[in-house]
Every structure is written in structure tokens, then in C-alpha cells.
Amino acid sequence: MSSQQSTQTMKPATAAKKLGVYLPATPAAFQEGVVSRAELNELQADPPEWLRELRANGPHPRPVVAARLGVSIAGLARGGVTEALTTEQIEALKQERPEWLEKERATQAEVRKEAARIKARNAERAEGQGH
DSSP states (O other), rough: OOHHHTTTTTOOOHHHHHHTTTTTEEEEEEEHOOOOHHHHHHHHSOOOOOHHHHHOOOBBOHHHHHHTTTHHHHHHHTTTTOOOOOOOHHHHHHHHHHHHHHHHHHHHHHHHHHHHHHHHHHHHHHHHOOO
């Protein structure tokens, strides 16, 4: 790794995104500083207590909420979920199974099925061109 790469820094928002945590829930020192690539790697390799706690219990950023619920970020918005949710809130939604969540999960399943179909078709075409 070049010395330039090891001294690169990122904004706290970028680091929080890479760590999969909700920036406003991170400690003030994290929010107000910059994070080097080495510091990010260290946080990922040996997460401090605050990071383990956030990852386990939240509040979680919308991409994490969407993934845990099996829906898209747009689907969250259509369901009226615009804020970060805790693990407890996500689990409650999974138990309640509101109509919007069931609909968005079905939509997401169709999107994944279509993406797999296109990938398979493209692989077949690529294989056909190789002969």
C-alpha cells in the first residue's frame, strides 16, 4: 500500500456509512473528526464498545433497516419509514407484518428474481459468443 493511501482521510459521514452505523448516534468525537483509512480498518477489525452497541441495537441507518426488513430504501419510504430504527423497532415490524412491509418484500423478491434471470441470460449470451 502506498503511503498516500494510508494517509487518506474521510468525512465522518463516509466512515459511518462504511461501518454501517447511523452517524447521529455515534460519539461526538467521531462526528467532529476525520477518519483515516487506517483508523477505519482498525474500527472494523477491533470495534470499540460504542460501535458494537450501535451495530447490535441501533439506531440503524436506512440501508441497514431496509436490508434487515428485506425491502428497498424506496420501499421503506413508501411505508412511511424515514428515520433510523433500533433493532427492537425492526423486530417489532417483522412481528407486526404491516401490509406495506409484506407488499414491499414481495416487490423486492420480484426484483431479485428478475435480476437473477437477466444475469443468467447475459451469462448464456457471453458463453455463446465465446464459441
